[in-house]
Amino acid sequence: RIDGARLTSRLADLARIGATPEGGCRRLALTDEDRQGRDWLVGQLETLGLDTRIDAIGNIVGILKGQLDGPAVIMGSHIDTVGTGGRFDGALGVVAGVEVLAALRDAGLTPKRDMAVIAFTNEEGARFHPDMLGSYVWAGGMSVEAAHREVDSEGVGLGSELKRIGYEGAERPGFLPAHAYLEMHIEQGPVLENEGGGLGAVTGIQAITWLELTLKGRPSHAGTTPMAYRKDPGLAAARINIFANELTKTIPHQLANSGVIRVQPGNVNVVPETVVMTLDLRNPQDAPLAQAEEAVRRFCAELSERDGIAITFRDLARFPATPFAEELIAEVERSAGEFGLPIRRMISGAGHDAQMMARLCPTAMVFIPSIGGLSHNPAEFSTDEDMVAGANVLLATAWRVANA
């Protein structure tokens, strides 16, 4: 069993780094706050006597040697946050993994297989694209070089930031072969709470498409230019945002969000010249997601034709629906059963590092309820009881899989 007090106290320690006045966390990937969080984590891993390694994309790995050589049972998540982040998203999965290894150490237990915890770089995609970048590179979906070339919205490079904070490590991403991957995470949505609580055995992750649209119109004077002469990309962006939102009413289970809207030159009396906007489109299934994207592209083509706005598209992320391994989902359920904890199967609305790791090995996740379904919000909250329950399920599952 894990030590609940130690788990929550580690989480509180990490939450102090990048703490915001609203009670949340702002620890954007590869910023100074992220560096402080990493330094803290490395300190924890080393104190536990784990073999601690950093790879070329900044993923932090702590390994507990098992009795055999061969692939490891890996637990993990991330410690970066979005701009309006909470204290639990990602951080909980990492400290739970640390706690599992600490509990095994305390009990003097050595698993058959290696066991490891990983904190993956830039999972949120808040600063660099795509989201799940560290685990994507780990799983071989993207090269280290391509990842280093990613830039944030200010044009600052991922590679240079990694060097600046001292986390460009010597290991090759993926250097530790994976026997299985397990991730504990807050649900970040309202499903479990609405079902009266209990844990979630995650069956997979929905498909995610992130598009960046650049809309070019014609800057002009807002006091002298007749309405009919304007080519206003801001108005076009407004129509696209509303169209994407309307789509969610006709395509089942479709989600849409426009989280970034940047308007140039951004003067009160200038009809905008350029708008850069993003669309985050998700669906549990690939086909309706493709249908939604197609509808957006068709709408944009028509609007472009009609209003004289040039629209170009860029993919920021594109991940298919990812089912998890049935045998591992069943192991998660079994562990919950052993502790007498209610658990229900559910799909994940959020992307997770598990979605990338599922390319490499059998993968599963355990969710705990998020109060009010809130996440990416300073008010994000989960109870100590649920955290301890989730970590115990993680421990039991990882231990069994590591010794099978």
Place this chain on the structure above:
Amino acid sequence: RIDGARLTSRLADLARIGATPEGGCRRLALTDEDRQGRDWLVGQLETLGLDTRIDAIGNIVGILKGQLDGPAVIMGSHIDTVGTGGRFDGALGVVAGVEVLAALRDAGLTPKRDMAVIAFTNEEGARFHPDMLGSYVWAGGMSVEAAHREVDSEGVGLGSELKRIGYEGAERPGFLPAHAYLEMHIEQGPVLENEGGGLGAVTGIQAITWLELTLKGRPSHAGTTPMAYRKDPGLAAARINIFANELTKTIPHQLANSGVIRVQPGNVNVVPETVVMTLDLRNPQDAPLAQAEEAVRRFCAELSERDGIAITFRDLARFPATPFAEELIAEVERSAGEFGLPIRRMISGAGHDAQMMARLCPTAMVFIPSIGGLSHNPAEFSTDEDMVAGANVLLATAWRVANA
């Protein structure tokens, strides 16, 4: 008569300061580029032997002493630009005023009344609000202290920028009493060109209302939050933008623009927390403009109620429709007639320093055509011929009024 070559060469000199690759100008108020433009202008005024003064809001005044004491005939405009500015907007009016005084000097003529040229601070409102700030302070509409407290979108103060660039002068704004105010400007719209060219005798300036709206929703996760649970201020901003644009189809002569849209936290996968947007609403008449604003406020109240978005309003500028002085408009027409130049009466869609000066004294403007009606755009263009024609009308009118 003015010296056309000297006029266009001065304009070209000024256009080099803050020149953009697209052929336009970016000389935002109180930036280093504005300082360079000011230094150049002060150099011109001093070379002409004019009595050159700077006031506490940075307005630059060059005075040609007349034979009498008493109020002056003032010509003027501004040298700041918007972010995507052209080479003519404002700059032309200032160099035309300089050229008028230079031509009188050359001819050895001393007017009865003082004559002066003023370059007013921050006319565009692109960096600090309101637009026409320098002339507004000059005319007593706003105190120097309040103007100094204005901040740009980065929170940098107008007062501190004025000090930084060395243009907080010793004079009290309005120190030079005005007998009349005359401003030459590009039309910035398509009216004159559509009428086959010729000059414009401006009868007045339409009413302008600039509103800043702050929309607060609830940040949440774009992958896990059901659409119905979201409180998305970005979507609300889109609806307001479209509503304001639709209004222009039902309220005669109504214009609307949303030139600023800033989204926080601005992450792809976060349903936005806050949007700050602006509306530039204009109408030749005050009553329909008030009706448009009222409709926007009602729409926002309903949307706020329905979608759970908190919306607050702030005035950035609010200037009533401003008719010019009939006798001075007639003088402008008479001058054009003397040169055999076609001229037609028209209202100005853009705000100008003349709108503020009209609070103090009889005021009029002369417009020259803008090719393609373009302004606040690097492609802004007017012909040398029209510039010379406009400057001659300015000279003739100012001279007559100064000696009447």
